[in-house]
Amino acid sequence: MLEHASGDKRFKMLEVHMKKHQQRHDALIEVLHKAQELFGYLEDDLLLFIAAKLALPPSRVYGVATFYHFFTLKPKGEHTCVVCMGTACYVKGADKVIAAVQDAVKVKPGETTANNKLSLLTARCIGACGIAPAVVYDGTVTPRQTPEAAVERIRKWM
């Protein structure tokens, strides 16, 4: 079996995961989840590696990776700030939260700051509607955010 040329251990771990799924083609999304968990994002080289190991055309792997919002083909910043833009959050002022954050760090949703400290993202609804508006800072869901609180929180990371 061909090793990945880089000798990076994470490729080995990804291979183990693929074996767990018996290299089944229907496990592609599961494999991509694992790959993103290990590497943080899906670069072309990684997608080619998955395609080869699952015996799938690279076009199929690329097509799936780009179809779903959850997968990212660009590296993320050190920290992430995900503003929920679900309906409940929206009517409770999530649009003002995101505008304030955008203004403070000068990047648009989906982008990463020039110093690579922060990626600003939006979510379609994280199901935390009871505590709207919610913002997820580095994976921690935080309830009832105001524009001021959000800006203060991310300033600490910059």
Place this chain on the structure above:
Amino acid sequence: MDRNDLLEIKEKELASRKKFTLRCCMAAGCVSSNAEAVKARLEKTVADLGLANEIEVRRVGCMRLCCEGPLVQADPQVALFERVTPESAMTIVGALNGGPASVSKADPHHPFFTKQLSIVLANSGVVDPERIESYIAADGYLALHDALTEMTPREVVDAMVKSGLRGRGGAGFPTGLKWGTVAKSPGAKKYVICNADEGDPGAFMDRSVLESDPHSILEGMAVAAYAVGADQGFIYVRAEYPLAISRLQTAIKQAKQFGVLGSGIFASPFNFTVDIRIGAGAFVCGEETALMSSVEGRRGTPRPRPPFPAESGLWNCPTLINNVETFANVPAIIRKGAEWFASIGTAKSKGTKVFALAGKITNTGLIEVPMGTPLRTIVEEMGGGAPDGGKIKAVQTGGPSGGCVPAEALDTPVDYESLTKLGSIMGSGGMIVMDDSTQMVDVARFFMEFCMDESCGKCIPCRAGTVQMHSLLTKIIQRKATARDLATLEELCDMVKHTSLCGLGQTAPNPTLSTLRFFRKEYEALLQPEALGGHASGAEAKLPVAT
């Protein structure tokens, strides 16, 4: 494992119960308000005081009133404490003996609690979602046992038909009819899929059920699999719900250990395994054919129906797809009987419906009410109306596929037909309340933007139509549109609705159409008069602006 084993586990579990119980909500809403720390501190306090033999601190699922979390219920019937902090742990333990607590208590006589009728949420907030014994103590897996040993698959399907249960994912297709179709479809291999891709923004009922009572879903799926002749199930759950995924994984592992999933369940020839498939953020995957495509590891694009999944679904095998809440109703129907279920609700909509109440409303959280409950009861009595003296303007149901019910129509009972008549839909159960500060054209654009982003791009009416409708709505909001643009928008709405391939496109115009129907004045107030001659741009700029 047999019936006696189940009853024995139940007895043992009930015997181990202590004099007092502190039930801590550990669903996602409360967890993000620091519920983990609250529970840890309560456990420590109980241990430090040497009261571990008298007080049980139990992890439970959603206790409904999400806006006041973290919630702790002190039993027997002391109080439901709101916004509990780790610091207040000592006083809560003291309150079990009648002492004063330093945090506020919810009013148990408030309509928010008294008007609820729990079938789907019966175990939510009561059982520990991470312990199968706790579920068995609430008569869990008895329905599966009885179905397997005392009923034929045909009888199970008949019970579903008789119960009148309809799909809780939104469309309201009769569940029994669907099961019957899959059961009759020829094929050695069949599948059961649980649609837990709760994509509607503003809906969190399915998340709560998965986090609070995952075993009820497994049991419902197993009963369904027996009825239709399937041996493999999939739960397709959103990646945005990590806690739900982890609880499901735990539940599946325990169910296998206890022999209620796997081969030869309850010493019958019935085998059933369940795998989790994690979504990757695509709203269209809530559509059944797109979902199946995603389970197969492909792009989640829908395909034309027929053939319906019941005849040719996953890997071209007959496949039963039901929503989380639909499956959660199944064990109770088997246990308590189809007649009991059919006695609840209205003539055509049986049982209860869980709604996620959110937006500009005093009490946000989960409610389960009998079908046919008037919207006014839900929003004004249970929800407590708009906060801060605001006035309710509309209630949005059905998310991006639904519509806005205006305040004048609040006396409408919630059932499938009445909401459809108002141009909205029951949907999966998201209910967003909007007050007079909400601009309806903005709302229409918000949902259109959602559909535009989420359109999979396979069919042109949806892919191009949503973009065009979005730009027209933007033009209206920017006060650059004329009556002609509004006419074009309506024409496009009609076209996209009738020519799109799947439900996403077919329902994408709904929020726009329903706001146009009830709040047309807000659109018209933003329109500009037609330019004379139609093309003199210089002259157009000088025309008076309508206000």
